[in-house]
Amino acid sequence: MPWVAAIGMLIVWELVCRLFNIREFILPAPSVIAKSLVEFRGPILEHSWWTLVTTLFGFGLAIVGGVLLGVALGFSTLVYTGLYPLLVGFNAIPKVALVPILVLWFGIGAVPVVVTSFIISFFPIVVNVATGIATMEPELADVLRSLGASKLDVLRKAGLPRAMPYLFASLKIAITLAFVGSVLAETIGGNAGLGFLMVTASARFDVALVFAGLIAVAVMAVGLFAICVLIERRMVRWAFRGELLM
Amino acid sequence: MPFRGLVAAGALKMNELSTPSSAIGPIPPAFVELRDVSLSYGEDADSILALESLSLTVGKGQFIAVVGPSGCGKSTLMKVVTGLVLPSRGTVRVAGEAVTGPVKNVGMAFQNATLLPWRTIRENVLLPFEIIRPHRHRLRAERPYYIELVQQLLSTVGLAGFSEKYSWQLSGGMQQRANLCRAIVHQPSLLMLDEPFASLDAFTREELWFVMQDLWLEHKFTAILVTHDLREAVLLADRVIVFSPRPGHIIYELDVALPRPRTLETTYSPLFTDLVHDLREKIRPGQPN
Numbered sequence: 001m002p003w004v005a006a007i008g009m010l011i012v013w014e015l016v017c018r019l020f021n022i023r024e025f026i027l028p029a030p031s032v033i034a035k036s037l038v039e040f041r042g043p044i045l046e047h048s049w050w051t052l053v054t055t056l057f058g059f060g061l062a063i064v065g066g067v068l069l070g071v072a073l074g075f076s077t078l079v080y081t082g083l084y085p086l087l088v089g090f091n092a093i094p095k096v097a098l099v100p101i102l103v104l105w106f107g108i109g110a111v112p113v114v115v116t117s118f119i120i121s122f123f124p125i126v127v128n129v130a131t132g133i134a135t136m137e138p139e140l141a142d143v144l145r146s147l148g149a150s151k152l153d154v155l156r157k158a159g160l161p162r163a164m165p166y167l168f169a170s171l172k173i174a175i176t177l178a179f180v181g182s183v184l185a186e187t188i189g190g191n192a193g194l195g196f197l198m199v200t201a202s203a204r205f206d207v208a209l210v211f212a213g214l215i216a217v218a219v220m221a222v223g224l225f226a227i228c229v230l231i232e233r234r235m236v237r238w239a240f241r242g243e244l245l246m
Numbered sequence: 247m248p249f250r251g252l253v254a255a256g257a258l259k260m261n262e263l264s265t266p267s268s269a270i271g272p273i274p275p276a277f278v279e280l281r282d283v284s285l286s287y288g289e290d291a292d293s294i295l296a297l298e299s300l301s302l303t304v305g306k307g308q309f310i311a312v313v314g315p316s317g318c319g320k321s322t323l324m325k326v327v328t329g330l331v332l333p334s335r336g337t338v339r340v341a342g343e344a345v346t347g348p349v350k351n352v353g354m355a356f357q358n359a360t361l362l363p364w365r366t367i368r369e370n371v372l373l374p375f376e377i378i379r380p381h382r383h384r385l386r387a388e389r390p391y392y393i394e395l396v397q398q399l400l401s402t403v404g405l406a407g408f409s410e411k412y413s414w415q416l417s418g419g420m421q422q423r424a425n426l427c428r429a430i431v432h433q434p435s436l437l438m439l440d441e442p443f444a445s446l447d448a449f450t451r452e453e454l455w456f457v458m459q460d461l462w463l464e465h466k467f468t469a470i471l472v473t474h475d476l477r478e479a480v481l482l483a484d485r486v487i488v489f490s491p492r493p494g495h496i497i498y499e500l501d502v503a504l505p506r507p508r509t510l511e512t513t514y515s516p517l518f519t520d521l522v523h524d525l526r527e528k529i530r531p532g533q534p535n
Contacts, residue, residue, distance in 0.1 A: 139356040139440075146328045147377045147432070148350035157376065161364050238364045241414050 028208040036208035037215065043197065048216045051182055051193040054110050055220075058117025059178040066122050066174075067167065070129025074163065075155055080130070091123040095181060096188075103189035113185040113193065120181035121174035128170035132163025165239035168232035175228055179221045274305030276339075277468045278327055278436065283336035284493075285322060296322040297333070298493035304470060309462055311471045311479035314489030315529060320472040323494065324438050327470060328352050341435060351378060353429035353467070355442040359421040361413035367424045368409035371396045374432040381432065399427050402464075403457050419450035423457065430461055437462075439471040443478060452510065455481055459507060476525045480518060481508055488528045498528040 010030045016022070017029035024032060037044065073080045095116060102112035136158055144154045186195025194213045201209035233240075280302040286293040296319040304310050312320050325331040326338060329345040338345040353374075361370045375381040375392050385392055400409050403423040413421055422442060429437060439458075443451045455478060462469060462482075473479050479486045480502055488498035502521060504512055512518055 137358065137360050139354075139358055140360040140362075142325070142328075142330055143354045143356075143360060143428075144377065145330060145348045146350075146352040146354050146438070147374050148348070148379070149377045153377055157373065158362065161362065164364075236364070238412055238414070241363075 025205045025207045028211055032208045033211045033215065036206075037212045040209055040212065044194075044212060044216055047192060047194045047197040047213075048220060051179075051186065051195070051217070052220055054113045054186075054193060055117050055178045055182040056224075057110075058114045058182060059121055059175060061114070061118045062121040062125055062174060062178065063171070065118070066125025066170075067129055070126045070163070070167075071133060071155070071160070073126065073130035074133025074159065075151070080134070087123065087126065090119075095120045096184060099185050099188045102185070108189050108191050110190075110192075112189045113182050113195075116185035117178045117181035120184075121178040124170045124173045124177065125167065128166040129163050132166030133159040136162055165232075165236045168228065168236055171228045172225060172232070175224045176221050179217055179224075183217055274307055276303045277306040277308070277341060278302070278304040278470070279337075279339040280327070281337045281339075283326060283333045283338060285319075285326060285331065285333045285335075295493035297326065298495045300336070300495055302487065302496065304468055306468055307466045308485065309469045309471070309483050310485045310487060311473055311483035312487045312489060313473060313476060313479050313525065313529065314494065315491050316474070318489040318491050319494030320489055321440055323489075324354075324440050324470070324472060328354070328436075328438055349436070351432065351434050351436075353432070353434035353437040355422075355425050355429040355437075355439050357441040357444045359413070359418075359425040361421055361424055361428070363412060363414050366410050366412055367400065367405060367416070368393065368396055370413060370424060371400065371409075371427045371431050373428060378432055396427070396431060399431055400424070402460070403427060419446050419454065422446060422450075422454060426454070426458065426461065430465060430467065433465060434467055437467045437469040439469065439473075441473055442471075444474065451475075451478070452513075456507075456509070458482060463507060476522045476529075477513060477518075480504075480521045480525065481513060486521075486525060488525060498525075500525060 014029050014031060017027060022029075028036075069083075073083060098119065099112060099116055102115050106112050106115070133155070136154075140158055141154055144158060149157065182193065183195040183198075186193035187199045188195075190196040194217050198210045198213040201207075201213065280300055283297055283300045284295065285297040286295045288294055300323070312323060314320055322331065326333050327340065327345075327349075329338070329340075329347050329349040332346070340349050361367070362373070365373070372385075372392060375385050381392070397406065397409060400406055403426065405420060405423055405427070408416060408420060408424075413424065416424070422445075426442065429439075443454050446454065459482060471479065471482060476486075480500075483502055486500040486502060487496055488500070489495070490497045500521060504515075504518065504521075
């Protein structure tokens with residue numbers, strides 16, 4: 001069914017472009033985009049690879065930082081009350097506004113891209129991990145503590161495993177956001193990557209290549225999303241109570 | 247028997263006392279002692295007095311039940327006895343020692359089974375051994391021994407064939423059996439039960455009463471059961487304590503002189519009915535909620 005919908009959409013798109021004679025630099029038809037994809041496959045692959053590497057770098061940092069901070073927030077009420085408003089405030093800042101500052105600090109290149117990808121995908125991970133740990137049933141904590149468990153024991157035996165489904169749920173959101181962040185930063189402060197490619201192409205009114213770039217981003221994002229789902233299924237099977245979702 | 251082995255290992259010694267099989271008999275030495283305990287939650291003006299000048303002694307190996315209207319501080323009592331909450335006033339002593347923090351080596355079971363869904367039933371029941379010293383250091387080396395221990399206990403409550411299942415694959419009654427196993431597998435000297443049978447259907451509940459009684463008769467831990475069910479209280483306990491509406495204090499105590507083991511027949515005997523009736527009379531003046 002999803003294939004039928006996708007192919008149907010492409011056909012409608014193609015027909016609309018041909019019937020209304022829409023000019024190529026406004027909205028290229030799928031056939032034109034496909035031609036462009038083939039023609040520029042070398043540069044597209046090269047820039048895709050670059051975007052993939054920077055995105056995964058930022059995403060990896062977000063996982064490490066997000067889990068650490070999420071555990072700290074979920075573990076300690078003091079950290080939570082102190083840092084949570086600050087985090088919400090940071091998250092409210094439009095990340096586009098940050099890229100010029102990052103470029104100012106780190107110069108044009110990979111660093112602002114990795115950092116943008118990191119800060120945009122960091123927040124959902126923190127919030128979810130913290131929620132997973134903090135929503136532990138109080139009775140369960142009582143059972144463990146009355147066995148003589150330390151706070152660390154409670155975290156290890158109950159808090160962390162309990163937070164895993166929350167973590168994986170957040171990774172699915174975070175990986176897509178990481179791509180948004182890296183492509184965004186590449187369009188402003190990159191010297192390589194799909195964002196950079198698309199900006200350069202649109203400057204030459206090569207809109208077909210811009211769309212080819214968009215498709216490359218979508219393919220990578222969907223691929224990594226699927227990998228996250230696979231890992232989730234393997235790691236936290238129990239959370240689905242035997243029913244496989246997605 | 248592995249359970250005896252555990253006691254011999256010096257982990258716990260609680261079988262040395264001959265607890266009377268009914269309430270008529272020598273009075274056992276105190277195991278849990280509350281003296282003039284009060285507890286209020288919250289700050290000055292908004293504070294809620296949950297317990298007021300409560301004094302209570304539970305003998306070693308005794309099974310007592312606490313009943314009372316809802317919101318009377320029964321659950322608070324559980325927390326105070328186990329040291330999870332420290333009283334605002336008064337002293338709590340468990341096993342002769344003043345309670346200043348969470349009492350170690352207590353078994354607890356709540357209305358909600360709180361099993362860990364990522365673990366099988368066996369791994370769930372093994373959990374106490376991963377926490378309590380010295381077991382946590384021995385567990386890795388002597389895992390087969392501990393697994394055998396868990397397996398035996400599971401079979402006494404009819405869960406032998408379910409040890410590899412996950413908790414969410416079992417019915418509520420089975421989960422509660424596993425929960426009881428987790429609460430007593432480490433031979434706690436004190437077992438705290440906070441309405442563990444409340445969410446079960448009537449037949450499963452009655453069945454689990456006798457499971458509980460059997461476990462208690464075999465291991466003779468000191469047990470405190472909080473419940474709303476007067477039949478349950480009379481059936482299981484040596485002594486039933488009636489709490490007043492909040493702030494909770496004791497308004498009545500009832501010794502249950504029914505012989506053990508008690509059976510389903512016991513619950514239809516005139517003496518049993520009289521005791522339940524007697525308790526109900528005492529609770530009647532409680533709040534309508």
